[in-house]
Amino acid sequence: MSxxxxxxxxxxxxxxxxxxxxxxxxxxxxxxxxxxxALYVQFHGDYGPGGGFQAGVIFAAGLILHALIFGLDELRxxxxxxxxxxxxxxxxxxxxxxxxxxxxxxxxxxxxGVLDGxxxxxxxHLGILLVELGVGITVTFVMVAIFYAFAGRSxx
Amino acid sequence: MTDAVTVHHAATEALSFRDHLPALQVLLPLMxxxxxxxxxxxxxxxxxxxxISFACLxxxxxxxxxxxxxxxxxxxxxSWPRPFGIEYRVDITNSFVLVVIxxxxxxxxxxxxxxARRSIPVGREYLFYSAALLCLTGLLGVTITGDxxxxxxxxxxxxxxxxxxxxxxxxxxxxxxxxxxxxxxTIGATFLLxxxxxxxQMTGTLNMVDMAVRLQAVSDTRTxxxxxxxxxxxxxxxxxxxxxxxxxxxxxxxxPPIVSAFLAATAxxxxxxxxxxxxxxxxxxxxxxxxxxxxxxxxxxxxxxxxVGSIAAIYxxxxxxxxxxxxxxxxxxxxxxxxxxxxxxxxxxLIHLFNHALMKGGLFMVAACVMWRMGSTHIDVMRGLGQRMxxxxxxxxxxxxxxxxxxxxxxxxxxxxxxxxxxxNEAFFIAFLIMxxxxxxxxxxxxxxxxxxxxxxxxxxxxxxxxxxxxIPTWTLAGMTIWFGLFSGFSVEVAEAAAKQLFVGLxxxxx
Numbered sequence: 225m226s227x228x229x230x231x232x233x234x235x236x237x238x239x240x241x242x243x244x245x246x247x248x249x250x251x252x253x254x255x256x257x258x259x260x261x262a263l264y265v266q267f268h269g270d271y272g273p274g275g276g277f278q279a280g281v282i283f284a285a286g287l288i289l290h291a292l293i294f295g296l297d298e299l300r301x302x303x304x305x306x307x308x309x310x311x312x313x314x315x316x317x318x319x320x321x322x323x324x325x326x327x328x329x330x331x332x333x334x335x336x337g338v339l340d341g342x343x344x345x346x347x348x349h350l351g352i353l354l355v356e357l358g359v360g361i362t363v364t365f366v367m368v369a370i371f372y373a374f375a376g377r378s379x380x
Numbered sequence: 381m382t383d384a385v386t387v388h389h390a391a392t393e394a395l396s397f398r399d400h401l402p403a404l405q406v407l408l409p410l411m412x413x414x415x416x417x418x419x420x421x422x423x424x425x426x427x428x429x430x431x432i433s434f435a436c437l438x439x440x441x442x443x444x445x446x447x448x449x450x451x452x453x454x455x456x457x458x459s460w461p462r463p464f465g466i467e468y469r470v471d472i473t474n475s476f477v478l479v480v481i482x483x484x485x486x487x488x489x490x491x492x493x494x495x496a497r498r499s500i501p502v503g504r505e506y507l508f509y510s511a512a513l514l515c516l517t518g519l520l521g522v523t524i525t526g527d528x529x530x531x532x533x534x535x536x537x538x539x540x541x542x543x544x545x546x547x548x549x550x551x552x553x554x555x556x557x558x559x560x561x562x563x564x565x566t567i568g569a570t571f572l573l574x575x576x577x578x579x580x581q582m583t584g585t586l587n588m589v590d591m592a593v594r595l596q597a598v599s600d601t602r603t604x605x606x607x608x609x610x611x612x613x614x615x616x617x618x619x620x621x622x623x624x625x626x627x628x629x630x631x632x633x634x635x636p637p638i639v640s641a642f643l644a645a646t647a648x649x650x651x652x653x654x655x656x657x658x659x660x661x662x663x664x665x666x667x668x669x670x671x672x673x674x675x676x677x678x679x680x681x682x683x684x685x686x687x688v689g690s691i692a693a694i695y696x697x698x699x700x701x702x703x704x705x706x707x708x709x710x711x712x713x714x715x716x717x718x719x720x721x722x723x724x725x726x727x728x729x730l731i732h733l734f735n736h737a738l739m740k741g742g743l744f745m746v747a748a749c750v751m752w753r754m755g756s757t758h759i760d761v762m763r764g765l766g767q768r769m770x771x772x773x774x775x776x777x778x779x780x781x782x783x784x785x786x787x788x789x790x791x792x793x794x795x796x797x798x799x800x801x802x803x804x805n806e807a808f809f810i811a812f813l814i815m816x817x818x819x820x821x822x823x824x825x826x827x828x829x830x831x832x833x834x835x836x837x838x839x840x841x842x843x844x845x846x847x848x849x850x851x852i853p854t855w856t857l858a859g860m861t862i863w864f865g866l867f868s869g870f871s872v873e874v875a876e877a878a879a880k881q882l883f884v885g886l887x888x889x890x891x
Contacts, residue, residue, distance in 0.1 A: 313414035320411045330394030333403045335459040 251293040258286035266360045270349070276356035280363025287364075288371050296375050305372060308365045315362030322354045401446075402455040402468040405439045405478065406521045406534075408432050413513040422505035426492055429509040433486040433516065440478035440520075447472045448874070450881065454526070462526075463587040469526030473878040476730065477523045477653045480737045484645040484857075485516045488638060488741060491853040495751045496636035499548040508548070512642070515541040519650050528576045528662075529586045531654065532569065535618070538650070539565045542643055546635040550751075557627075557634035564627040568617030575610030578603050579662075592662050592886035599667045608672060611658050619651035621678075621715055622685035625708045629692075632704035632744075637751045640700060641744030644707055645737040652714050652733055656726065659718070661886040669721045678719035683813055685712030690820035694827070699757040700747050702824055703740065706783060709817065710736045716810070717798055724801035727872075727879035732794035734871045735782070735864060739791060742779035742857030746772055749846035749854055759828065764837030772846050773832050775858035780825040782861040785818050789865035793872065 266279030291299035323334040330338065336351025337344035412432040416425045446453060453470040456462070470478075493500065493508050500508050518538025522531050543565070547558035580586060582603050583594035598604055613624070620628040628648075632640045659668045668674050689709030696702045710732070717729025747757050749772040754761045766773045782789035795814060802811040837843075845851070864871050 309417050313417035316414040317411065317418075320407065320414075323407070324411075327395070327400055327403070332395065332455065332459045333400075333407065333457055337459065 247293050251289060255286050255290045258289065259283055262286060262360075262364075266356065267353070269356050270352055276359025277363050279356075280360040281367060283360070283364045284367030284371070287368055291371065291375065296372075299368075300372070303368060305369075308369050308372065311365035312362055312369065315358045315360070315365065318358030318361065319355050320358075322351055322358070326351070398442075399455075401439050401443055402453055402470050402524060403457070405436060405443065405482075405524055406468075406517055408435055408439070409513040409517040409520065413510045413517065416506045416510040416513065420503075420506050422503070425506040425509045429513055430486070430490050432513065433482065433489045436482040436516065436520065437479070437486045440475060440482040443470050444472070444475040444479050444874070446470075447475045448877070450877070463585045463590040466525070466527045466530050467587065468524050469588065470524060471878075471881055472874065473656070473730075473882055474523045474653065476734070476874050476878050477649060478520060480649055480734055481516070481519050481523065481646045484642060484737055484741050485512075487853045487856050488642045488645075488745065491638055491745065491748065491850045493548075494636060494638040494748045494850060495550060495755075496545075496548045496638060499550065499636070508545075511541045511544045514538075515545060515642070519646050522650050523653055526588045527586050528579070528588055528591060532573050532576060535569055535572070535654075538647065539569065539618075542639075542647060545639040545643070546631050548636050548639065549634040550636070551634060553630075554634040557630035561627045561631040564617055564624075568614045568624075571610045571614030571617065573614075575607045575612075575614060578607035578610065582607070588657075588662060589886045592664070595662065595667075596664070596887055599663070599671070604663075604667075605672070608663055608667070608674075612655070612674065615651055615655045615658065619648055619655060619715070620708060620711055622681050622688055622708060622712065625685070625689075625711075628708060629701060629704040632707065633698060633700040637700060637744055637748035637757065640703075641741050641748060644703070644744055645741035648707065648711055649733050649737055652711070652729070655715075656718065656729075656882055660726070660882045664885045664887060665721070665883055675719040675721045678715055679810070682712045682716035682719055683810070685709060685715070686813070686817040687820070690817055690824065693824045694820065696824075697759055699750065699759060699762060699828065700744070702759075702828070703743050703747065706821065706824065707740060709821070710740065710783075712817075713794070713798060713814070716814070717801065720801050720805050720807070720810075722801060722805060723876070723879045723883050724797070724804055726882060727876045728794060728797035728801045730875035730878055731797050731868075731871055734875065735790035735794045735861065738857050738864065739779045739782040739789075739861045742775060742854060742861060743783065745850065745854035745857055746776040746779065749850050752846055752850060753843055759831055760838060762828070762831050763835045764832070765843070766833035768837065768843040769845050771851055772854060775851075775854045776832065777829065778858040779861050780829065782865065784821045784825050787865075788862070790861040790863075790868070790871075791865070793865055793868040797872065797875075 262279045262283035265274035265282055266276060269275035269279065287299060287303070326335045326338050327333050334351070336348040338347060339351050340347035409432055412428065416428065419425045419428055443453065447470055450472065455468040457466045489512060493505065496508060497505070515538050518534045518536070518541065521534030522538065525531055525534060543558045543562045546561060547555050549557070579591060579595065582598045582601065583591050585591050585594060595604065617624045632644055635643065659674065686709045689705050689707070689712060693702045693705035693709070696705060714729045714732050714736070717725045717732065719725070749769065750757050750762060750765065753769065778789070782791035785791040785795040795818060799811045799814050802814065846854070
């Protein structure tokens with residue numbers, strides 16, 4: 225800490241992080257893989273450990289890492305708050321929509337079996353995939369919304 | 381009883397719209413909340429919210445009609461039968477509470493956010509409606525579900541959204557009040573969860589009926605005794621039973637009055653329903669009253685609540701605070717009903733649940749009207765309001781008389797039922813205390829009436845009557861306190877049938 229120059233000491237941490245070449249290069253290389261890994265956890269959730277919640281958190285972590293290194297404004301431009309809010313709603317509606325679809329097909333709410341007219345097992349598969357996708361979308365955007373709310377506060 | 385139960389399986393027949401009503405009761409507001417995010421326009425979202433809450437009211441009335449004869453409706457989510465899946469279980473008791481919640485929601489939401497509008501940034505009103513719908517979802521869900529863990533989940537949904545709504549209050553103190561409620565509410569919910577965990581450990585099931593049956597074999601174990609303690613303390617915190625009531629006065633008086641009208645008329649009522657469901661339904665009257673003797677503990681606490689709440693109300697200088705302290709006393713009447721340990725007592729508690737929801741909802745709506753026009757509910761600004769806002773203040777008198785328990789109002793019906801139940805138990809001293817505490821209600825209501833009608837206004841600026849959008853909900857609730865005072869057949873009949881069913885217990889009722 226004592227090795228910091230006077231100029232560095234007065235610079236906000238955010239600025240210093242942004243100017244570090246190593247962080248920028250490594251971050252840029254890592255973020256796409258984090259997002260890809262999130263998609264893997266999302267869609268492989270029914271075979272192995274994972275699922276919508278974990279995937280959503282990982283996906284949001286990738287986005288938040290990007291914002292920490294390249295600045296909040298870049299992420300805000302890429303994903304405006306309106307999109308975040310609509311994303312939160314859409315995920316929940318996708319989850320509920322699967323349930324309503326099974327109701328319309330003549331069975332109980334969230335009875336995935338009826339989603340495929342020929343093979344209930346395939347219907348179960350499709351149902352849990354869509355429901356988990358809904359969870360993943362909502363969790364991603366909720367995490368981003370929380371980050372926006374905290375990071376967007378100006379220091380008084 | 382069992383042959384009246386309707387259980388459907390997807391394999392055998394396609395479900396009709398009617399069969400889906402128990403699920404739709406909760407699904408409508410649950411799906412409506414995210415839809416508010418998509419609609420966004422304030423007027424549109426407001427209309428949408430009111431439409432959903434009225435649809436909920438229609439559903440709950442239909443459910444009450446279907447269960448009046450003692451039938452029990454079962455809805456198995458995902459077609460998973462008990463005890464594997466989550467089921468909704470509607471009987472006369474919870475359909476009665478569902479009606480209370482959705483009725484108050486429909487009436488209060490129609491009035492709009494009221495004064496809370498000034499705390500919400502322009503263009504973000506949809507967030508208020510979304511939180512209101514989520515709160516409604518949680519309250520309806522707690523009431524309708526037949527799964528103990530589901531109770532906890534829905535309780536958290538309703539609590540988290542109510543913290544948001546309370547924090548919208550006018551003063552910065554509202555944030556503190558919401559935070560205190562958050563801490564107390566979380567402790568209460570955690571206690572409930574620990575209790576549920578212990579019960580799960582002993583029975584291996586989360587389904588209420590299944591659990592009630594399995595609890596009978598282990599009801600004398602120490603684990604279950606501890607579970608009973610945790611569950612009752614947890615629910616009592618949510619219910620604001622004396623001495624766990626400290627969060628209530630601040631939360632209800634700092635929240636926007638519209639929010640107080642909704643929460644005061646629903647949240648504590650749902651907690652009372654839960655107390656009945658867990659004590660009588662799950663644990664059974666034999667364990668609760670004969671073995672543990674919860675009535676011996678609950679009775680003095682209820683009586684203390686009646687007096688402490690009413691006496692504290694007398695000394696308040698803010699209309700909303702008076703109403704909040706009065707709520708603590710009224711909750712005392714409800715728990716007193718349970719502590720009498722008879723069908724008549726529980727029926728009296730349920731009648732008071734219904735009537736108190738109407739009158740406290742109506743009174744907080746009056747507070748909302750005053751707040752809207754005067755910007756405050758301090759009793760000084762209410763001087764001479766009788767001449768300036770005559771229609772609003774007439775509603776205050778109607779609902780206020782009901783709170784006192786004047787004959788011809790709903791409050792009289794519930795106090796009469798309570799006193800009769802006490803006399804049946806030969807608890808003459810309790811009957812006397814009920815009437816003595818009613819005198820205290822006269823004091824704090826009359827004090828307000830005097831200020832409103834018999835004192836000169838302090839300021840001479842023009843004050844108009846509250847807008848029609850708020851007057852109609854106010855008078856709907858105030859009018860109903862008179863209506864159900866004159867024609868008490870409906871509420872008394874349903875409450876008595878519900879009390880009878882509750883005493884059978886979930887284990888005895890079978891499916």
